[in-house]
Amino acid sequence: MDKLVIEATRSSPALEFDAETCRLSIKGESYPENAAAFYTPVFAWLKEFLADLASGAAVQVDLEILYLNSSSTKVMLNFLDLLEHAAQSGVLVTINWRYDPDNEAILECGQDFSEELKTVMFNLVEQTEDLS
């Protein structure tokens, strides 16, 4: 399965989904004009990827979101729900919600999502200054 790579724009995040390493990452801001349209190829890729996974496979999802508008919040929950379903059928899903401690809204958003999920491992990870 081909990698899914989408470059960031001012109002949409960078995505890098790699089926080989089972690592998915979304990084940046999301307030596109049409959130449903922007994420359609992302959902198509994710559904195909999850359908091919064996029970017991491990998937790591890194989410480093700086801003989500209300439409993107709904889409993100749908995205997390797909991962939750996979986890319920035996895939080991780890989601790292990476937040800047100065950006309280994103921490709160991560907390809202964590309340909606039961089976995935959902970690709120404080990002310290990247000095590299």
Next chain:
Amino acid sequence: MKDFDLVRLRDDLSKRGILMVFSGPFSHCIVEEFGNAVRHYLENARLSRAAMMDVFAVYVEQAQNVGNYLRRWESEPHGARIINSGIVIIARDDEHYVISSGNLLAPQDVGPLTAQLEQLRTLDKMGLKALHKEKLRQPLTEWGSGGLGLIQMARKATAPLQYTLTAVDEWVFFTLRVVI
């Protein structure tokens, strides 16, 4: 030819604490560019990152609400007046930032919107969180997040959302004011 007294207009904006204003057709490009300008302005004003992102988030929801509503009228024969009626303002009021927006509404759209706003005005932080949780699971509509944006604004606001309605010919001019 009509002349504009820009000196007086600028002075009036300044006296009212208005820092930035956009009025005209709301394209997505404008939402991005004006939003970027708002962030630069607030960064230069040494606002904390948390407060800056709250102002920015409320601005995006308001600008996208206005833009999404006005776009509905693009194919309507008498839509031109409504399409160009949008305005968004960022203002300073003592210790607070105020984000306001306005646009013309068709009379039949006033009731459902004010019902939502009246409900939000009665809720405290816990009530807003519970309503947010409920609406989060409702599907996206063709025109946006189906009221989730208003709840998110109310959760960030330091005072209940305020709105006004003013009759303008066969339309209603709606304004929303959010204090951060």
